[in-house]
Amino acid sequence: MMLLFWLLGDMWPNKDGEEEPDWVKTEREQFHNYRDKNNDGKMDKEEVREWIIPPDYDHSEAEAKHLIYESDIDRDNKLTKEEVINKYDLFVGSQATDFGDALVRHDEF
Known part of the structure; x- marks a missing residue:
């Protein structure tokens, strides 16, 4: 108490x-x-x-949903290159992208 x-x-x-x-x-x-x-x-x-850290809470899934929710301008549940670029600061600040490192390493995006 x-x-x-x-x-x-x-x-x-x-x-x-x-x-x-x-x-x-x-x-x-x-x-x-x-x-x-x-x-x-x-x-x-x-x-x-x-x-x-609740045992039934998936941090990766929650972060992915957060990134999509905040970035998906047309609400089609898919992210375009333009949508990611428009919210670049959000992605660079995310553990899901290794703080932006994953964005730099992958040209196919």
């Missing part, structure tokens, strides 16, 4: 008489219902790992 209070205190310093915002209540519920799996009032190493 100390970790939760420390994190919440960092994000929302409780001021005397100030009502707790809904997002703080939601975070408390999330902690108690989902993050503190062994109900010991704190998060151990495995609980923190699962919170930060």
